Amino acid sequence: MAKIDLVKLRKTFGAYVAVEGLDLKINDGEFLIMLGPSGCGKTTTLNMIAGLEAASAGDILFDNVNVTDLPPHERNVAMVFQSSLLYPHISVRRNIETSLRHTTISDADRKRRIAEAAKMLEIEPFMDKLPGQLSGGQRQRVATAKAIVREPSVFLLDEPLSALDAALRLSLRSELVNLQKRLGTTTVFVTHDQVEAMTMGDRIAVMNSGRLEQIGTPDEIYNSPSTVFVAGFLGSPPMNLLEGDLAGGFFRRGGLAVPIQGPGGKVTLGVRPQDVTVTEATAPGALPVTVYAVEHLGRESVLIADDDRGNKVRALVAPGWHARVGEKLGIMPDPARCLLFDTNGARIYETVARAA
Amino acid sequence: MAKRSIFLYLAIAVAIVWSIFPIYWFCRMAFLTPNEIRLFPQPFMPQVFEFGTFYNIFGYDYEYAAGYVSGASGQSNQIIRGVLNGLFISSIVTVITLLIVVPLAYVFARMEFRHKQKLLFAVLLAVALPPVSTLIPFYSMYVQLGLNGTRFGLIVVTLTITVPFVAWMLIGYFRNLPPIERLARIDGYSRTSCLLTLILPLAKSGIAVAAVIAFLFSWNEYTYALVLVNGTSANTLPTAISGFLGQYPEPGNLAASVIVTIIPPALFAYFLQRHVTEMSLVDPVR
Amino acid sequence: MAVGSAGQAIQASTPSRKPRREMSDTRFAFLIGLPVLVFLMLVVAYPLGYAIYMSLHQIVFFGGYRANFVGLKNFIDVWSDKSFINAIWITLRFTVESVVLTMILGLCLASIMNQRIRMAGLVRTLLFLPWCVSSYAAGLMFGQLVRGQTGILTTISFTFGGTQGVDLMGRATVVEVLAVANAWLMAPLVAFFLLANMKTIPKRLYDLAAIDRLTAWETFRYVTLPPLQFTLFVFASITTVLSMKMFDMILIMTGGGPGTASATLTYQIYKRSFKDLNLGYGAAMSFYLLFFILGATFLIYLVWGRRVSR
Structure with missing residues (x-):
């Protein structure tokens, strides 16, 4: 168990900057998700925490001890790799055993720990098989067992579920969280899947182009995104982002007029699909749109429509709701639920929504 | 399906002939008698299979069933x-x-x-x-x-x-x-x-x-x-x-x-x- | 470490910025690769250097060994040498035919071996057999196989009532015979790697092709062939290099003949160096051959390899 501090961490590959000035504190026992699109630097960061890649600048501290230059196994970390990488030519048991190579524990202890890990992850029936003979889910459990058997101070996971099918992913998700809470090991989990991020993490660190965009609880990240990138990246269906002008107490774009106060000029208005209402095309102040598709999700439906500039706009509607493709409608955002972002993508906080 | 498998076995046969026939045609000479080798055109197959030449190249004389002796090769x-x-x-x-x-x-x-x-x-x-x-x-x-x-x-x-x-x-x-x-x-x-x-x-x-x-x-x-x-x-x-x-x-x-x-x-x-x-x-x- | 001075003690107490670090990739690569590369450089660089030296001299044996520096004369002279120009064309013809034939044969053999058949192990072993034959032995075999005096075609022709021998070693077809022999020799290796590659194609794709009612040819063209691109590229390069370098088979099978009909660059280099003892001239030719080999591989990479290599 350890708390982790990343201080001004930087990684370059030649001229390419993979991670830039990353400051991040990970609390003891926390389940932290690193979320971002591919190439955002999240895996590089994880590799630097593990010691697989050397930091170009900056420091990594485990419980205030600088480990920046320690080789991986001296950091007492355990790692589960993408598609649950295992040694393909040795048995599951020996795969798990190799995690304990450099420990000084007794043989009896070693056996006990392996047996416990095997029991915890229910992999006892195939301890003597080769990884190639297992299914994806079983391999994932073995990789997890291999990681926990070391009783590491930090547990690092690099998209461990990405190669699995949806149903399996769902069950392993809660299994992993449950395991982490029982063991209380500080965990860093890298993913590009926002659902995994929202459901698993204590906190989420959203990364983009090598920089930390925002860190916070899933609730904060979702409800109060601090940049337009975070706003657009999280949420399904995604947030509507509309560029327009803010002047005279109104956000305007085409026919749309949302009563909202703030510093004037070009801004982006963000509003989640559940925070808009569908109106007549001619309703004053509404965004005129043309129906493109209606997706029925069971508990609710999503209206997808084109506005006059060809942007897709989404609105959550009641499950029984119907509309013809090509039908003209209006979209009216709830001013109190609207977020404004400046042209650099940063959130504008000093806004006051007025009643329409 | 039968048509396909006939075609397949034909293809296999052609491939095998292609692969081993040049080897066969040459190595066949090891079993031809000196008279057969001098024939024109050359025969498809030796009349008898005897391993005399193998004795010869490793330095032994060999007496063929036909009665003549081929001497050990100087090589x-x-x-x-x-x-x-x-x-x-x-x-x-x-x-x-x-x-x-x-x-x-x-x-x-x-x-x-x-x-x-x-x-x-x-x-x-x-x-x-x-x-x-x-x-x-x-x-x-x-x-x-x-x-x-x-x-x-x-x-x-x-x-x-x-x-x-x-x-x-x-x-x-x-x-x-x-x-x-x-x-x-x-x-x-x-x-x-x-x-x-x-x-x-x-x-x-x-x-x-x-x-x-x-x-x-x-x-x-x-x-x-x-x-x-x-x-x-x-x-x-x-x-x-x-x-x-x-x-x-x-x-x-x-x-x-x-x-x-x-x-x-x-x-x-x-x-x-x-x-x-x-x-x-x-x-x-x- | 022994108890040191006060300075050391202070150093040790401050968290050191560079403790035992793992060996870096570069250092490990250096440790492992350097001795080998030095060996390779020595045994490659010396002959190469010596060949450069020779190519810049006119080396005379009669009346005492002499090496007269002639600069680039040898390199320029070859271009007015008809046998050199002729050899370039023969090499090109031999190489292109060899490579194309080898690729086609390799694909055919691999496709056959990829089928579910009885005694697959035996079939594979038989189809791999040509690969076990050395190039000089292949030269002996094909020479005997197609020559009018000893050839199979003569025997077949007489069996069907013919009265004349059939000889493919004539001026017109000798290069093709060489190319076929060369392809016969190289195809199993290509087939072997292609087969390994074919085994990695998911079976589901073939089910899909069956559902879409693709013909056997379409299945091959759109399902089997695309994943093989990389392997095909690698072996197109390898067989190009091997074909352009091919010497012993040609020496044994045709000796460059009839006339100069099969005198490839390698054969001309051999002839100039060992028969005419014109070492400088031969060396100059061999540099052109080396450039052609590198140029051809590079060309294959440019037009094909860049698209398919990861």
């Missing part, structure tokens, strides 16, 4: 020496090639370092060098160093063929192994112990194939051997055979010795075909 000393030298030299070359190439290919395939592309190009250059253009330099170098006509000399020169070629093949193979080095580093393996205790057992099929390729290159090497060791005590089988092409052609003995050269590689071929699925150059489907 037999060279042939016997060629077989022994060939086995010796090829084995040594194979071992050294593997010792050199396996770590080299591993490093080129799995690690990033500066000047890698340039060094790879150097290896490619070594593959591309035609033996016929390096013959004279090697010959003159060997005369100066006293390596002419020695097995050591032939081993060194053969390594210049096997090392780059096998390296080129193994690099592709190693590239496709799963990235277990990362796992190994977390588990505290040093680079060396990772290579020795994890990668080598994992890559054993590829290394076995590499060994066979190195052995065959060495066993079948002709051009250098002709210039550097022909007629000396370091003579190998290919050059010994070329003795039959000289002034007194002995087609039967020639064919018999060609059969001898094919036997060890054929055993390898049987061994190789079982490892076939392991040698893919592309990413295996996970």
Whole structure:
């Protein structure tokens, strides 16, 4: 168990900057998700925490001890790799055993720990098989067992579920969280899947182009995104982002007029699909749109429509709701639920929504 | 379905005939009597199968059932020496090639370092060098160093063929192994112990194939051997055979010795075909 | 470490910025690769250097060994040598035919071996057999197989009432015979790797092709062939290099003949160096051959390899 501090961490590959000035504190026992699109630097960061890649600048501290230059196994970390990488030519048991190579524990202890890990992850029936003979889910459990058997101070996971099918992913998700809470090991989990991020993490660190965009609880990240990138990246269906002008107490774009106060000029208005209402095309102040598709999700439906500039706009509607493709409608955002972002993508906080 | 399988078996038959008929047509001569060999056109098959020529090339007389005796070949000393030298030299070359190439290919395939592309190009250059253009330099170098006509000399020169070629093949193979080095580093393996205790057992099929390729290159090497060791005590089988092409052609003995050269590689071929699925150059489907 | 001075003690107490670090990739690569590369450089660089030296001299044996420096004369002279130009065309013809044939044969053999058949191991072993034959032995075999005196075609022709021998070693077809022999020799290796590659193609794709009612040819063209691109590229390069270097088979089978009909560059180099003892001239030719080999591989990479290599 350890708390982790990343201080001004930087990684370059030649001229390419993979991670830039990353400051991040990970609390003891926390389940932290690193979320971002591919190439955002999240895996590089994880590799630097593990010691697989050397930091170009900056420091990594485990419980205030600088480990920046320690080789991986001296950091007492355990790692589960993408598609649950295992040694393909040795048995599951020996795969798990190799995690304990450099420990000084007794043989009896070693056996006990392996047996416990095997029991915890229910992999006892195939301890003597080769990884190639297992299914994806079983391999994932073995990789997890291999990681926990070391009783590491930090547990690092690099998209461990990405190669699995949806149903399996769902069950392993809660299994992993449950395991982490029982063991209380500080965990860093890298993913590009926002659902995994929202459901698993204590906190989420959203990364983009090598920089930390925002860190916070899933609730904060979702409800109060601090940049337009975070706003657009999280949420399904995604947030509507509309560029327009803010002047005279109104956000305007085409026919749309949302009563909202703030510093004037070009801004982006963000509003989640559940925070808009569908109106007549001619309703004053509404965004005129043309129906493109209606997706029925069971508990609710999503209206997808084109506005006059060809942007897709989404609105959550009641499950029984119907509309013809090509039908003209209006979209009216709830001013109190609207977020404004400046042209650099940063959130504008000093806004006051007025009643329409 | 029946139509398809008839077509398939026909295709297999054609492929087999294509592959072994040239070998058969030549090796058949080992069983033809001297009279049959002189026939025009030549017969499809020998009348009787007797192994006289094999006795002859290894230095024994043989009395055919028809009553005549074929004498031991004058080339037999060279042939016997060629077989022994060939086995010796090829084995040594194979071992050294593997010792050199396996770590080299591993490093080129799995690690990033500066000047890698340039060094790879150097290896490619070594593959591309035609033996016929390096013959004279090697010959003159060997005369100066006293390596002419020695097995050591032939081993060194053969390594210049096997090392780059096998390296080129193994690099592709190693590239496709799963990235277990990362796992190994977390588990505290040093680079060396990772290579020795994890990668080598994992890559054993590829290394076995590499060994066979190195052995065959060495066993079948002709051009250098002709210039550097022909007629000396370091003579190998290919050059010994070329003795039959000289002034007194002995087609039967020639064919018999060609059969001898094919036997060890054929055993390898049987061994190789079982490892076939392991040698893919592309990413295996996970 | 032994108890040191006060300075050392202070150093040890401050968290050191660079403790035992793992060996870096570069260092490990250096340690392993350098001795090998030095060996390769020596045994490759010396002959190469010596060949450069020779190519810049006129080397005379009669009346005592002499090497007269002639600069680039040898390199320029070859271009007015008809046998050199002729050899370039023969080499080109031989190489293109060899490579195309080898690729087609390799694909055919691999496709056959990829079928579910009885005694697959035996079939594979038989189809791999040509690979066990050395190039000089292949030269002997094909020479005997197609020559009018001893050839199979003569025997077949007489069996069906013919009265004349059939000889393919004539001026018109000799290069093709060489190319076929060369392809016969190289195809099993290519087939072997292609087969390994074919085994990695998911079976589901073939089910899909069956559902879409693709013909056997379409299945081959759109399902089997695309994943083989990389392997095909690698072996197109390898067989190009091997074909352009091919010497012993040609020497044994045709000796460059009839006339100069099969005198490839390698054969011309051999002839100039060993028969005419014109070492400088031969060396200059061999540099052109080396450039052609590198140029051809590079060209294949440019037009094909860049698209398919990862």
